[in-house]
Amino acid sequence: MIHVKHLTKDYKRVKRREGFLGSVRTLFSAEYETTRAVDGISFDINEGELVGYIGPNGAGKSTSIKMLCGILVPTSGEVLVNGLVPHKNRMENTRQIGAVFGQKTQLWWDVPVIESLKLFRDIYKVPEAQYKHNLELFNELLDLNEFQNTPVRQLSLGQRLRADMAAALLHNPRLLFLDEPMIGVDIVAKEKLRTFIKEINRDQKVTILLTTHDMTDIEKVCSRIMIIDHGRIVYDGSLEQIRAEYGKQRKLVVEFEEEVPDFSAPYATLDKSEGKKKWFAFNRFETSPSTLIADISSRYPILDLAVEEPEIEEIVRTIYRGKPEATDIQAK
Amino acid sequence: MKLFWAFARQNFHAIATYRFDFWLRASSIVILMYGIRWLWITLYTESPGAFGVSMQQMVTYGVLSMAINNLFFTGPPYYMAHQVRTGAIDLDLLKPLDFHLHMLARSTGEMLFRVLVLALPGMLVGYFLFDLQLPANARSGFLFVVALLLGYLVNFHLDYLLGLLAFVSIEIHSIDWVLHATSRFFSGQFLPLWLFPGLLGTLANLLPFRGTIFVPLSIYTGVLQGGAAAHAVWFQLFWLVTLFGISRWLWGQIQVRIISQGG
Numbered sequence: 001m002i003h004v005k006h007l008t009k010d011y012k013r014v015k016r017r018e019g020f021l022g023s024v025r026t027l028f029s030a031e032y033e034t035t036r037a038v039d040g041i042s043f044d045i046n047e048g049e050l051v052g053y054i055g056p057n058g059a060g061k062s063t064s065i066k067m068l069c070g071i072l073v074p075t076s077g078e079v080l081v082n083g084l085v086p087h088k089n090r091m092e093n094t095r096q097i098g099a100v101f102g103q104k105t106q107l108w109w110d111v112p113v114i115e116s117l118k119l120f121r122d123i124y125k126v127p128e129a130q131y132k133h134n135l136e137l138f139n140e141l142l143d144l145n146e147f148q149n150t151p152v153r154q155l156s157l158g159q160r161l162r163a164d165m166a167a168a169l170l171h172n173p174r175l176l177f178l179d180e181p182m183i184g185v186d187i188v189a190k191e192k193l194r195t196f197i198k199e200i201n202r203d204q205k206v207t208i209l210l211t212t213h214d215m216t217d218i219e220k221v222c223s224r225i226m227i228i229d230h231g232r233i234v235y236d237g238s239l240e241q242i243r244a245e246y247g248k249q250r251k252l253v254v255e256f257e258e259e260v261p262d263f264s265a266p267y268a269t270l271d272k273s274e275g276k277k278k279w280f281a282f283n284r285f286e287t288s289p290s291t292l293i294a295d296i297s298s299r300y301p302i303l304d305l306a307v308e309e310p311e312i313e314e315i316v317r318t319i320y321r322g323k324p325e326a327t328d329i330q331a332k
Numbered sequence: 333m334k335l336f337w338a339f340a341r342q343n344f345h346a347i348a349t350y351r352f353d354f355w356l357r358a359s360s361i362v363i364l365m366y367g368i369r370w371l372w373i374t375l376y377t378e379s380p381g382a383f384g385v386s387m388q389q390m391v392t393y394g395v396l397s398m399a400i401n402n403l404f405f406t407g408p409p410y411y412m413a414h415q416v417r418t419g420a421i422d423l424d425l426l427k428p429l430d431f432h433l434h435m436l437a438r439s440t441g442e443m444l445f446r447v448l449v450l451a452l453p454g455m456l457v458g459y460f461l462f463d464l465q466l467p468a469n470a471r472s473g474f475l476f477v478v479a480l481l482l483g484y485l486v487n488f489h490l491d492y493l494l495g496l497l498a499f500v501s502i503e504i505h506s507i508d509w510v511l512h513a514t515s516r517f518f519s520g521q522f523l524p525l526w527l528f529p530g531l532l533g534t535l536a537n538l539l540p541f542r543g544t545i546f547v548p549l550s551i552y553t554g555v556l557q558g559g560a561a562a563h564a565v566w567f568q569l570f571w572l573v574t575l576f577g578i579s580r581w582l583w584g585q586i587q588v589r590i591i592s593q594g595g
Contacts, residue, residue: 099423110349
C-alpha cells in the first residue's frame with residue numbers, strides 16, 4: 001500500500017536576523033538556512049494495517065504525511081502510495097486517501113454539517129447509492145444524525161471531529177491519515193472514535209496511519225508502531241515486540257497479611273512500600289516471577305499478588321531519550 | 333458545472349448566519365444607486381452635453397455599475413492568504429481538484445449567489461426607482477451578458493494571481509488594497525473611461541481592468557455597438573487568455589516549491 005525508501009525532505013527557510021534593523025536587512029538580502037525535517041526514512045505498510053505513527057513534536061511526522069498526500073515534494077528518495085507517486089499524481093492520489101487533521105477542519109464553518117458532506121459528494125463525484133450507504137454507516141457508528149443539521153461552528157469538539165471523520169471517509173478511501181484526530185477530546189468521545197477507527201479498519205479494510213501523542217490510543221487501536229525522531233525512524237515493529245525489547249523491567253506487587261519490614265529479594269529491588277503492599281522491580285531475564293514469589297513467600301505469608309508490565313508510555317519515553325538500544329533494534 | 337452550483341449552494345446556507353451582513357450590502361447598493369443617479373442628474377443640469385452621452389445613458393451606466401458592484405470581488409485572494417497562513421491550504425490540496433479550478437468554482441459559486449440575491453434585485457430596484465433603462469435591443473442585452481461573464485473571469489484571474497502571491501511572500505493585504513483601488517478606478521466603475529483625459533485615457537484603454545466593468549456597461553448602454561462592441565469583447569478575450577496562461581504557469585512554479593506552514 002505504502003512504499004517509502006530513503007525519503008528525505010529539506011526545508012529552506014529565510015534566516016531571521018534579530019532586532020528591527022535586522023528584519024529590514026532581511027528584506028533586501030536574505031540568508032537561507034536548510035533544515036532536514038525528514039532524514040532518509042524507509043518503511044512499507046501493507047493493505048489493511050493499522051499503524052501508530054508517533055514521535056515528539058517536530059520529529060517529521062507531519063512532513064512525511066504531507067509527502068504521502070502529495071502536497072509536499074520530497075527532496076530525495078522514493079515514495080509510492082498504492083502504486084502512485086503522490087506529488088506527481090496529486091489529484092489521482094487524493095481520490096484514494098482520506099485525512100483528518102485534528103487541529104484543522106475541512107468543513108464549512110457556517111453551514112450545517114450535512115451541506116459540507118454534500119459538497120464533498122460533488123467534489124469527489126461519489127455515486128448517490130454509495131453516499132446514502134455511507135451516511136447510514138456514519139449515523140450508526142458516529143451518531144452523525146444527532147448533529148448533521150447544526151452549523152459546524154456550533155458543534156462541540158468531539159462532534160466536529162466525528163463530522164470531519166465522516167467527511168474524510170465519504171469517498172471510501174483505501175488509505176486514511178489521522179493526524180492527532182483526538183486532540184482535546186473527552187474520554188467518552190475518545191473511546192467512541194477509537195472504536196470507530198478499529199471498525200472501519202476491520203470491516204472496510206481501510207489502511208490507517210494514526211498520529212497521536214496519547215499512548216492509550218496506540219495501545220488500544222494499533223497493531224504496529226513506528227517511532228520517528230529527528231527525522232529518522234527509530235523503531236518499527238509490533239506492540240508486543242516493543243514490549244519484549246524494551247520492557248525488560250517488571251514489577252511484582254505483593255500484598256502481605258500484615259505489615260512487614262522492608263527487605264529486598266535476590267535480583268529484585270524494593271521499589272515502593274505502602275502499608276501492607278510492596279512493589280519489587282526486577283529484570284525478567286535475570287529472574288522469573290515464580291522464583292521471586294517463592295523467595296518472598298518463604299519469608300512472610302502473602303495475601304495477594306500481581307505482576308505489572310511497564311506502561312507503553314514509559315517505554316516510548318526511553319526511546320525518545322535516545323537510548324543506544326534504539327539503533328540496535330532498527331538494525332535487526 | 334455541477335461543482336459551481338455546489339459551491340453556490342454553500343453560500344445560500346451560509347446566508348442564514350450572516351443576515352445582517354446581507355441586509356447591509358443590499359441597502360448599500362440602493363444608497364449607491366440613489367447617490368450616483370443624483371450626482372449625474374446634477375452634473376447634467378449644470379453642464380448638459382459635456383459628457384459625450386445622453387443623460388439617460390449616463391444614469392443607466394452609473395446605476396447599473398452599482399447594481400453589479402458586488403459581483404466581482406468574491407475574495408479569492410483573502411481566502412488563499414488565509415489558507416496559506418493557517419496551513420489549511422493542505423486540506424485544499426487534498427481534494428481531487430485542480431487548484432485553479434477549485435478557486436474558480438469557489439468564487440463563481442459565490443458570484444452566482446450574489447447575482448441572484450443582490451444584482452438581479454438591485455437591477456429591478458434600479459429599473460423601478462432610478463431610471464435604469466433596458467438595453468436598446470436584444471443583441472446588446474445578449475452581448476452584455478457575455479461581456480459581463482468575461483469581465484468576471486478577467487477580474488477573477490487578476491484576483492487569483494494576487495492570491496498566488498500569498499504563497500510566495502505571505503502577506504498580501506497591502507497589495508490587495510492597491511490592486512482593488514486601481515481596479516475600481518481603471519475599470520470605469522465610477523467614471524466611464526471615455527472621460528479620462530489624454531495619457532490616462534490611453535493607459536486605461538490598454539489595462540485589463542477596462543475589460544472587467546467598462547466593456548459590459550458600455551455595451552449595455554449602447555455606447556459600444558456593432559464592430560466596436562465586438563472589438564471590446566475580443567479585448568476581454570485577449571486579456572482572459574493572457575491572464576489564464578500566466579496563472580497556469582505561475583501555479584506550476586509555485587507547486588514545486590510549496591512549503592506549507594503550520595501543522
